[in-house]
Amino acid sequence: MDSECRVQLDVTDRDGEVREEPTPGVQARSKLTKAVLVLTVCLAAAAALLLVFYRQHNSSPQEEDSFELHHTLRQMSHVRAAIHLQGVHNPKMTNSVEWQDEVEQTHSQGGLKLDNNEVVIPHHGLYFVYSQVSFQVSCGDADVGAVSSPQVHLSHTVQRWSSSFGSDKVKSYRTILHSARTVCQKTASADSADEGSSFAAVYMGAVFNLLKGDRLRTVMEENMLPFLEDDPGKSFFGVFAL
Numbered sequence: 001m002d003s004e005c006r007v008q009l010d011v012t013d014r015d016g017e018v019r020e021e022p023t024p025g026v027q028a029r030s031k032l033t034k035a036v037l038v039l040t041v042c043l044a045a046a047a048a049l050l051l052v053f054y055r056q057h058n059s060s061p062q063e064e065d066s067f068e069l070h071h072t073l074r075q076m077s078h079v080r081a082a083i084h085l086q087g088v089h090n091p092k093m094t095n096s097v098e099w100q101d102e103v104e105q106t107h108s109q110g111g112l113k114l115d116n117n118e119v120v121i122p123h124h125g126l127y128f129v130y131s132q133v134s135f136q137v138s139c140g141d142a143d144v145g146a147v148s149s150p151q152v153h154l155s156h157t158v159q160r161w162s163s164s165f166g167s168d169k170v171k172s173y174r175t176i177l178h179s180a181r182t183v184c185q186k187t188a189s190a191d192s193a194d195e196g197s198s199f200a201a202v203y204m205g206a207v208f209n210l211l212k213g214d215r216l217r218t219v220m221e222e223n224m225l226p227f228l229e230d231d232p233g234k235s236f237f238g239v240f241a242l
Helices: 024-058 061-077 222-227
Strands: 010-012 018-020 082-088 098-100 107-109 113-115 118-120 125-138 151-161 173-185 197-210 215-219 236-241
Touching (some): 125 151, 125 215
Antiparallel strands (some): 082 098, 082 236, 151 173
């Protein structure tokens, strides 16, 4: 009789396949499994929040200092390298302006620095290199310009040294920027004071692909250095990363 009372219900889906209806016991187990999963996720989230709270309120000074240092270094990594130098005449230097980095309007950041009157490149990349020198000369002064030239010429050069050029021990420099101009014609006046002064500036700048450790320096004619204009903003040398 029991076999006659047990009835199994089959449901046919749209594809004609027979699908067995879940029994009440299976449904109950499914609901219990879902509840356990939800509870597990909630416990994991609560544990994570407790861990964060504990770290924030129980971190040691060393850990806080480490975090601050990491944050500072990350900010420094986004600082664009740049340097701007002011030029003055130094009688002890016979082939270049003396560049200063600790006077008004000068600055350096991002690893670019002044070393032995040369700018040192901190890392590989594209850089804009620029420089200007200004002069006050008199065309009646026989000491101005090249001795054998009847004209007064002004020139300025930026040279680059790189380990890629050859040996690290032997510094060989190559010119990357050069500019020259003629200011005036020399006169035969016996008194240079009778001649008016000429003010002239020689500026140049361009973009270069430089390597870490490259060095940049300026070169000028020795006989022109005494006529350099030392006022702020008239003679300068700078580099900045692109």
